Amino acid sequence: EQGLEGEADTEEALEPRPPVVTIMGHVDHGKTSLLDALRKTDVAGREAGGITQHIGAYMIQIPSGDRVTFIDTPGHEAFTSMRARGASVTDMVVLVVAADDGVMPQTIEAIRHARAAAVPMIVAVNKIDKQGVNLDRVRQELLQHEVVVESLGGDVQEIQVSATKGTNLDKLLEAIILQAEILDLKANPNRAAEGTVLESKLDKGRGPVATVLVQKGTLNQGDIVVAGAEWGRVRAIIDDMGIPLTGAEPSEPVEILGLSGVPGAGETFVAVEDETRAREITEFRQRKAREKVTAAAGAARGTLNDMLARIQAGEQKEVAVVVKADVQGSSEALGVTLGKLSRDEVKVRVLHSAVGQITESDIQLAKASNAVVVAFNVRATVQARELAVRDGVEIRYYSIIYEVADDIEKLVRGKLAPIQREKFLGYAQILQVFEVKKLGNIAGCRVTEGVVKRGAGVRLLRNGVVIHQGTLSTLRRFKDDVKEVANGYECGMSFANYNDIRVDDQIECYETETVAAV
Numbered sequence: 001e002q003g004l005e006g007e008a009d010t011e012e013a014l015e016p017r018p019p020v021v022t023i024m025g026h027v028d029h030g031k032t033s034l035l036d037a038l039r040k041t042d043v044a045g046r047e048a049g050g051i052t053q054h055i056g057a058y059m060i061q062i063p064s065g066d067r068v069t070f071i072d073t074p075g076h077e078a079f080t081s082m083r084a085r086g087a088s089v090t091d092m093v094v095l096v097v098a099a100d101d102g103v104m105p106q107t108i109e110a111i112r113h114a115r116a117a118a119v120p121m122i123v124a125v126n127k128i129d130k131q132g133v134n135l136d137r138v139r140q141e142l143l144q145h146e147v148v149v150e151s152l153g154g155d156v157q158e159i160q161v162s163a164t165k166g167t168n169l170d171k172l173l174e175a176i177i178l179q180a181e182i183l184d185l186k187a188n189p190n191r192a193a194e195g196t197v198l199e200s201k202l203d204k205g206r207g208p209v210a211t212v213l214v215q216k217g218t219l220n221q222g223d224i225v226v227a228g229a230e231w232g233r234v235r236a237i238i239d240d241m242g243i244p245l246t247g248a249e250p251s252e253p254v255e256i257l258g259l260s261g262v263p264g265a266g267e268t269f270v271a272v273e274d275e276t277r278a279r280e281i282t283e284f285r286q287r288k289a290r291e292k293v294t295a296a297a298g299a300a301r302g303t304l305n306d307m308l309a310r311i312q313a314g315e316q317k318e319v320a321v322v323v324k325a326d327v328q329g330s331s332e333a334l335g336v337t338l339g340k341l342s343r344d345e346v347k348v349r350v351l352h353s354a355v356g357q358i359t360e361s362d363i364q365l366a367k368a369s370n371a372v373v374v375a376f377n378v379r380a381t382v383q384a385r386e387l388a389v390r391d392g393v394e395i396r397y398y399s400i401i402y403e404v405a406d407d408i409e410k411l412v413r414g415k416l417a418p419i420q421r422e423k424f425l426g427y428a429q430i431l432q433v434f435e436v437k438k439l440g441n442i443a444g445c446r447v448t449e450g451v452v453k454r455g456a457g458v459r460l461l462r463n464g465v466v467i468h469q470g471t472l473s474t475l476r477r478f479k480d481d482v483k484e485v486a487n488g489y490e491c492g493m494s495f496a497n498y499n500d501i502r503v504d505d506q507i508e509c510y511e512t513e514t515v516a517a518v
């Protein structure tokens with residue numbers, strides 16, 4: 001993009017920089033408490049005169065003189081939405097697991113996200129001040145998710161902490177510094193600044209305020225910067241204690257004032273040589289942004305067609321897949337089968353393979369990694385489906401392993417046949433079942449979303465799992481045959497060659513359309 005990435009730095013120009021850490025974990029396991037407690041360990045004494053500002057990130061100095069930056073927006077959303085925008089700000093993840101609660105759903109999500117981002121993890125077992133905690137249980141649970149802590153022979157550091165009592169925070173910080181040394185984090189401070197916008201807002205008194213993380217170079221007061229599609233002369237640089245600075249170096253999070261508008265979180269910023277250049281870049285970006293908005297919906301990076309085009313152009317070397325299946329056997333078989341399809345030119349990477357419905361978290365994971373979601377005999381939740389549409393993530397529904405393998409293999413080889421794409425029509429709920437001689441069972445339903453159409457494809461869902469896939473063969477309103485029935489209305493349905501229907505089963509109705517391959 002407009003040659004914004006400056007020249008590569010030579011090895012000699014690089015200097016060590018502090019690690020940037022994100023804290024993740026299940027709700028109530030103590031992320032906020034830990035962030036607060038760590039912040040108080042700062043020995044730089046900058047408190048004098050300063051008032052703690054909430055700017056979405058802070059940097060502390062530990063007794064050894066080393067510094068660490070924490071992204072102070074706990075939660076996976078911040079992490080994944082950044083990554084979805086292509087920004088990688090985090091060097092490592094501290095996974096907080098409450099000792100008394102163990103591995104919980106969001107813990108697993110966090111593990112998955114850290115893995116997809118390929119950043120190392122440190123486990124902070126929190127709340128060890130509580131009575132009767134069982135650390136072995138926590139370790140075993142982590143092991144089940146392939147997080148092997150050092151005491152079990154793995155390479156993941158595990159630190160036992162109490163955020164509220166302040167226990168072992170020094171050990172946790174040491175672990176972070178050790179991990180940072182292994183990563184050998186470096187940047188050139190002597191060049192024009194580049195970095196990522198962490199947060200931004202419009203402040204009544206101060207105008208647009210952006211919290212940015214400097215990742216390369218030094219940001220100086222008076223610099224002309226472009227951030228996303230905004231630009232401006234940096235009027236002030238303020239640290240997380242509210243103290244004005246004249247400059248900020250790599251890994252330093254600061255607030256900047258002086259931008260023309262509010263850039264989005266996850267957008268990059270870069271200092272440029274003059275206003276003309278800044279105008280040029282922002283105009284280019286604004287034009288791009290407008291084009292994006294007007295581009296047809298669904299033309300997202302995650303669709304198979306889109307991936308195919310990039311594979312054919314040699315621009316994509318990996319097909320990432322998220323697999324959700326109805327039973328463990330299928331999810332494992334799919335994981336193995338897909339893994340084997342890797343070729344020298346294009347690899348297949350199964351980011352996640354599990355049992356259950358497709359949730360928003362799966363869609364977020366897929367979006368952040370440009371992955372396709374393979375649904376094997378399972379469905380997406382309503383929220384997940386909406387998110388997938390909004391974010392342009394493709395969910396492919398299958399019930400035969402061979403077909404999944406076939407599609408992905410074709411994709412890897414760069415020759416996908418015309419794609420059968422599914423178009424969602426509607427949902428109906430079975431309220432009553434009538435046995436009718438000769439005809440078999442008729443489902444008395446209410447349409448709960450969209451429309452249902454005679455002749456369309458149907459899936460019968462029982463507790464979120466597909467138990468039948470077929471055709472909607474008859475559709476009636478009262479005694480009349482009808483072509484379609486809309487949301488809110490009741491109707492009678494029967495399915496071609498299928499009778500096992502029950503009250504409370506859900507019916508999903510869809511059409512397939514053939515989309516020509518690129």
Ligand code: GDP
Pocket residue numbers: 025026027028029030031032033034074126127128129130161162163164165
């Ligand atoms: P978050 O949702 O992960 O940000 O969790 P919070 O930091 O809000 O903590 C959730 C609850 O756990 C709060 O009531 C905290 O006081 C409590 N808590 C957090 N850390 C500890 C700890 O080390 N020991 C004990 N006993 N309670 C803790």
